[in-house]
Amino acid sequence: MDNEIKKWIQELGLMINVPPQAKEPFHVVMYPPQGGGPTLEVVRPPNQNLYIVIMGVGIHEIHQNALKEMKEDERRKFLNELKYDLLKMGVDIIFMPVGQEIPSAIQVSRVLLPDNLTANEFVNAVYIVRNAGLYIIFKFSDTFGTPQGKGGNIRYI
Numbered sequence: 001m002d003n004e005i006k007k008w009i010q011e012l013g014l015m016i017n018v019p020p021q022a023k024e025p026f027h028v029v030m031y032p033p034q035g036g037g038p039t040l041e042v043v044r045p046p047n048q049n050l051y052i053v054i055m056g057v058g059i060h061e062i063h064q065n066a067l068k069e070m071k072e073d074e075r076r077k078f079l080n081e082l083k084y085d086l087l088k089m090g091v092d093i094i095f096m097p098v099g100q101e102i103p104s105a106i107q108v109s110r111v112l113l114p115d116n117l118t119a120n121e122f123v124n125a126v127y128i129v130r131n132a133g134l135y136i137i138f139k140f141s142d143t144f145g146t147p148q149g150k151g152g153n154i155r156y157i
Contacts, residue, residue: 055133
């Protein structure tokens with residue numbers, strides 16, 4: 001299945017890289033060939049019969065500060081709406097660091113079971129995760145503005 005997944009990623013026109021620090025039996029990073037776009041990962045954890053499609057979105061410092069400046073009830077409403085909207089998209093979410101009031105990153109993911117996994121199911125999962133990550137980016141930018149200048153780009157992790 002690992003080779004099939006790599007083939008499907010390449011058929012989407014995406015580049016593939018294996019992170020040097022990867023300890024999992026299968027761990028690839030996929031990204032657009034021109035760079036600068038969403039980066040997703042596909043991981044098969046050790047001793048597990050599943051794949052996880054993951055996208056992490058770093059929350060820019062300006063956006064973190066804007067969250068800190070909000071009234072507590074407004075901040076909770078914003079983050080809860082974001083969380084519930086993401087859940088409606090069918091992705092798992094983790095606000096990081098876990099347990100902190102202001103996230104510095106948000107990870108979205110979707111689990112795939114390899115038994116009878118089709119190219120269409122894989123591609124659907126990739127686009128659902130990517131769209132969830134882009135939703136986070138757009139929600140923060142639309143609410144707090146788009147950071148500009150050096151180091152102002154929103155990063156994908």
